[in-house]
Amino acid sequence: MGRWEPDSRGRLQEAALALYAERGFDQTTAAQIAARAGLTERTFFRHFADKREVLFAGSGLLQERIVAAVAAAPAGDGPLAAVTCGLDAAATLLGEARRDLARQRHAVIAANPELRERELAKIADYAAAVAAALRARGVAEPSASLAADAGMTVLRVALERWAGEADDRPLADVMRAAVAELRSVAAGP
Amino acid sequence: MGRWEPDSRGRLQEAALALYAERGFDQTTAAQIAARAGLTERTFFRHFADKREVLFAGSGLLQERIVAAVAAAPAGDGPLAAVTCGLDAAATLLGEARRDLARQRHAVIAANPELRERELAKIADYAAAVAAALRARGVAEPSASLAADAGMTVLRVALERWAGEADDRPLADVMRAAVAELRSVAAGP
């Protein structure tokens, strides 16, 4: 047995989600999270840049998957079709997570403005990366940014419905329906 | 003459923008801003909820104008057309500001992740308000959210180009061109 319990990072994530859900984000101190994980405050901040980041640990992987799927989309696909491939990849990855945990996390984030800010920033990062991937496919600006951003809007709206109890279908279905809806809204009069 | 110099709020805004531009957001303390405006740190936080908010003072008015324009759009207009009316209103209001100050502000925000987060949050607030206005016009969900969000994406992309030296046309023109671009991207294959 090692000097310390294993997976301190994971323990911090669990502790943080639990405490944020129990007492609220503002009422939770970094020291409390660390104590619950059997660690110190300083160690918390060595693993996560700030108190919010602990809820967004998987976002790097998600971004990689989305970008890879956009880059791998059929060569004939238009910008929005390529982005839709990225959305499928996102739905696949996110759909693997335990839905109750996803909902808890969603509720915590929705309840706090600072956390909503961070989530928006993450999604904006995805959008920037997707726009770059589209440019690599030969899409010019500002079409690339608009398509990428519109796609991430779909991701956000779909995720909101899926994790927010409003829609019981699998995430991939909610997502594809939202893409169709967007197309029809944009085509409309 | 009053007990204090007038317009302390405005002085704080000027001082903050100047200091953020000179030394960077992180290297500027609230006490420094307050001192430059001839006030105390405590007074700064009475006027602005936090260090970032001082750069977003006009956002409430902008949101009101956008929402009012959406609500006042011709009855026959579809969701995206109504949102475009809101974008025109935004372009009008923002176009009145001194462009050099707008660019300075934009550069400061672009240079700092925390400030970008806040800006995204503000625009997301506009989107939520616009979506509500669309619902009041009879647009159902998720079309309302998608149209509102797509519109705010256009606002962001156009503002980025206009304030970021990439496009010298008047803001209203940049905005309308971006709407057209979005429509064509969404219509594409």
Place this chain on the structure above:
DNA sequence: TACGCTCATGTCAGCAACTGACGTCACCCT
């Protein structure tokens, strides 16, 4: 076996972002 390196964590001190409580004083209204 003994030595020394690495690296995750602990400890400690400190700054800066806020916040609450309370005092002060010009201005205004009656």
Place this chain on the structure above:
DNA sequence: AGGGTGACGTCAGTTGCTGACATGAGCGTA
């Protein structure tokens, strides 16, 4: 004249976050 109001100052405290340094188990190497 006198009392209320509102904008600001002062002070003390909590918390987020950081840098510098210490510690000790695991591990390779002599």
